[in-house]
Amino acid sequence: MTPTHSFEAEEKVSALAIAPGGSEIAALLKNGKLQISSTAGKLLRSTAAGEAKAYAIACTADGRRIVAGCGKSLHVFDRSTGERLRSWTAQRGDIAAIACSRDGSLLASTDGYEAVKLWKGDGSPIRTLGSGIEVLGIALSPSGDRVAEGASDTKLRLFASASGALQHSLEFPMACPVLAFSPDGRMLAAGSVDGSLSLLDAVSGEAKGILGRHAVPAGAAAFSADGRRLACTGASINPWGAEAELKVWDLATKREAATPIGVSFLNAVGFAGAHPIVASARDKTISVWEP
Amino acid sequence: MAFHLSRRDLLEKCAAAGLLLVAPPLTIAEIAPRLEDGVLTPRRPTPPNDLGPFFKRGAPRAGKLAPEGAPGLPLSVSGQVFDTRGERLSDAVVEVWHASHSGVYDNQGFNYRGRPPLDGNRYGFESVMPGHYPDRVCQHVHYMASAPGHKPLITQLYFATDPVFEGDPDKNFGKDPLVHSRELVRPVLISGDPGSPRAIVSFDLVLERG
Numbered sequence: 001m002t003p004t005h006s007f008e009a010e011e012k013v014s015a016l017a018i019a020p021g022g023s024e025i026a027a028l029l030k031n032g033k034l035q036i037s038s039t040a041g042k043l044l045r046s047t048a049a050g051e052a053k054a055y056a057i058a059c060t061a062d063g064r065r066i067v068a069g070c071g072k073s074l075h076v077f078d079r080s081t082g083e084r085l086r087s088w089t090a091q092r093g094d095i096a097a098i099a100c101s102r103d104g105s106l107l108a109s110t111d112g113y114e115a116v117k118l119w120k121g122d123g124s125p126i127r128t129l130g131s132g133i134e135v136l137g138i139a140l141s142p143s144g145d146r147v148a149e150g151a152s153d154t155k156l157r158l159f160a161s162a163s164g165a166l167q168h169s170l171e172f173p174m175a176c177p178v179l180a181f182s183p184d185g186r187m188l189a190a191g192s193v194d195g196s197l198s199l200l201d202a203v204s205g206e207a208k209g210i211l212g213r214h215a216v217p218a219g220a221a222a223f224s225a226d227g228r229r230l231a232c233t234g235a236s237i238n239p240w241g242a243e244a245e246l247k248v249w250d251l252a253t254k255r256e257a258a259t260p261i262g263v264s265f266l267n268a269v270g271f272a273g274a275h276p277i278v279a280s281a282r283d284k285t286i287s288v289w290e291p
Numbered sequence: 292m293a294f295h296l297s298r299r300d301l302l303e304k305c306a307a308a309g310l311l312l313v314a315p316p317l318t319i320a321e322i323a324p325r326l327e328d329g330v331l332t333p334r335r336p337t338p339p340n341d342l343g344p345f346f347k348r349g350a351p352r353a354g355k356l357a358p359e360g361a362p363g364l365p366l367s368v369s370g371q372v373f374d375t376r377g378e379r380l381s382d383a384v385v386e387v388w389h390a391s392h393s394g395v396y397d398n399q400g401f402n403y404r405g406r407p408p409l410d411g412n413r414y415g416f417e418s419v420m421p422g423h424y425p426d427r428v429c430q431h432v433h434y435m436a437s438a439p440g441h442k443p444l445i446t447q448l449y450f451a452t453d454p455v456f457e458g459d460p461d462k463n464f465g466k467d468p469l470v471h472s473r474e475l476v477r478p479v480l481i482s483g484d485p486g487s488p489r490a491i492v493s494f495d496l497v498l499e500r501g
Binding site: 133134136152153154171172173174175177193194195215217237238265 | 341342343344345346347348349393394395398399424425426
């Protein structure tokens, strides 16, 4: 499907996020900048973010903050002004994934090899937790009380933030790098390298089954703000492999709608109300679908 | 412990000094290799390497990993499984997985994935040379090996013929940031008919006790 919008960033894109509300796209560029655009491509704000090796970006669910992992450091930005509020060295290696609580008062980061690190939003360290086994993806519950970790050993682990204690460990056929908590924190969506998207009870750890399946590894997932819909993209990592799709499920009826988005490795997903949005980046080009 | 004389030289010297008698029809040349049968040769553990995101549980016992007619250079890999004391581990389990010739992992099925059965402590599998894919610099085969009483080994095999190494893996093995050890880059023998060459690689696995 042809994208709704397509525009060029000033440099190659290395990480993407869709801000809550679905009106803005936040992109980390390989020239070390954070660029915030409208979904139609109008440049709204641009600020120096840090190193060019910037692979992780997230927006807090309350819409107020953008958190970026650039090299070994975490940076927190005011989303409305683009102003960098604070930065600190977070990991030994380049940050591979980050997660935020709803208001950004709790943050989590990983470089993929060290144990996951929990931080207060002001940069104070809280603890390390996690398996320390090649972590591929992390998520923080909206309240910040739980951390979900998807590792290369195909296990999805849930930890209590306050104590660091392992609460649940589930084994999947393949690793689940894509993790998203529902807005009420009760459900966890887990997108796997084998393309499946599973739902779990985030409190009991009970698996609720596979919601659907992509032909390529899962790329990004997000719940709508009212928790009634779930969107997940595939990530086609090889131009010779299958193409990616955006899939959206109504969680009450389990009805699925799919939109092809082509060869798309780097992508982000969000909602504008009940409407899904997916953004995909290839080199400098950002494409946005609003099916 | 290193000795100064080869086994054959030692035997010949002892025989010359009257300290060794070899009854015909045996000769010193024949018995020299068998002098230390039963004596273990300590080995360095195989360097570990990343597990990576494409490990899939449930791979079948299989020695042929590529589907019939799969494109790519036919590949045969074999080796022995030892521990660091030199013990042959015939109860080891070896699992391998890799991308296709075009650099695509089969994440929906089990092509290019398998647990080759062991013959004694020797494993072997046939497949095709994996291709390059975005996000990894080098062609590689993933390995997971385990044996009772030993630490599991997770590692990867790389190929000295990979164009990334530009013919000099000693100098260029670090071009892939995940390749930490030159030992994991193995020489490749090309054998067979001109119209149907095959790549043959030997890769022993040495597990640590624990």
